Amino acid sequence: MSTPTRFTDPHAVDVWDASFRWRSGDLLRDRTIDATWQRVAGALAAGAGAHADRWRQRYIEVFSRWQLLPDERLLRHAGTGRAPTALPEPQACLNLGAFVLAPHSAAARFDHAGFAGVAGLSVRLLDDAVRLCEGERAAAPELSIGVMGLADALAALGLDYRGREAQLAAAAIARTLAFAALESALELGQERGPGANGVAGALAAYWRDRALPRELAGPLLQHRRYRRLTRISAQPCLALLANNASIGLAAQRARAGRNRLALSADAALAAQGALAAAMQPWIDAPVEIARGDCEDRLCSYCL
Structure with a gap:
């Protein structure tokens, strides 16, 4: 049973309602x-057969913890009978602030294992979303x-947004x-088969200069999903929904008592x-x- 979702910012309630x-x-x-x-997770997991309840509960768990926000189109339409017939370039956004353990303390650390999961x-989730919208045999390249x-x-984590340690932390998160994502993609490729034509070898191109373990190199070259x-x-609407999280990689802004970073616009952009x-x-x-941030009001992107 998932813990009920906690709203901590009134703007988040407004954007959800609107x-x-x-x-x-x-x-x-x-x-x-x-x-x-529950509506969105149930619709996404419906095609998983005997495992549908397992995945539905897992999706609800990460949504309710504000760890993962699905595509806005899914939030609006999944489970309503009005799902889009096509879902080009489906999106999902992970909320990094939700993965800091013991935040604002000397023991603060980023939960890389939880984040990876x-x-x-x-x-x-996105593969399920495409199948929901476009059919069982569809795939999103x-x-x-x-x-x-x-x-x-x-x-x-107590890191200066402008500092070298912040850059190293960001690089580790990206890695x-x-x-x-790669390991999950390879597993789904084996489980659900190839996707659209022209995909073979395309993903491997991004890993040419990355430290790829030898055991993944072969499966990656074969990957066709x-x-x-x-x-x-930038996902300003989803960030606002997630209790006014900072948008993308942008610096924090003054909202709901949050302290503004003492940076000029140019310095913040450079950082x-x-x-x-x-x-x-x-x-x-x-x-x-x-290059911008939502104002301290209902997000204009959501109207």
């Missing part, structure tokens, strides 16, 4: 955020598994994401660029630099 809460005419179908999680799960809340995580796995882009450069070798698509 953008993701299921209403059918005058009937309120999602009475709580946990009902939204959820990163791997995100591949299955390009997934966009990314992160948000980097500034939150660095602050919880964990890359390996976890995905062309790309990871892409870090974000350095973090992006540290992560880029492990990310399949160019890392996006967020």
Whole structure:
């Protein structure tokens, strides 16, 4: 049984109610955020046969802990009978702040093992999403598994957003994401078969200059399900839903009593660029630099 989801920011409640809460005419179908999680997770796991309940519970668990946020299109439509007939480049976003153990203490550390487990799960989630929307034999050659809340995580770890240690931490997170997503992708390729034409060998190109274990090299060259796995882009609506998490790799902003970093806009952008450069070798698509942040109000992206 999953722990009920905890909202800690009023803006998160607003964006859920305005953008993701299921209403059918005058009937309120999602009475709580946990009902939204159950709706989405149930729809995604429905094709897993005898294992459907296992995956449904796992999806609900990571949603309710704010560790993983699925594609906005899924939050709005999965389980409502109005799922999109196509889901190009499906997205999932891992909230890095949710993986810091003993935050803001001398014992603070990033939970790489837990993060890897959820990163791997995100591949299955997006594969399930494409099959839900496009049919049992569909596959998505390009997934966009990314992160948000980097500034939150660095602050919880006691690291200076501008410092070398922050860059090393960001690179280690990107490496964990890359390996976890790859291993899950290879497993799903064996379990569910190849995807679209033209995928063979495409994923291997991203790993040419990465430290790939020999035991994965052969399966990767044979892989034919995905062309790309990871892409870090700004997801302001999902960040706002996740209790006002910092967006993508961007610096924290002053919200709900949160302390603003004492940085000029140019300095913050330069620091974000350095973090992006540290992560880029492990990310399949160019890392996006967020040049703005949501205001301290209901997110305009969600309206």
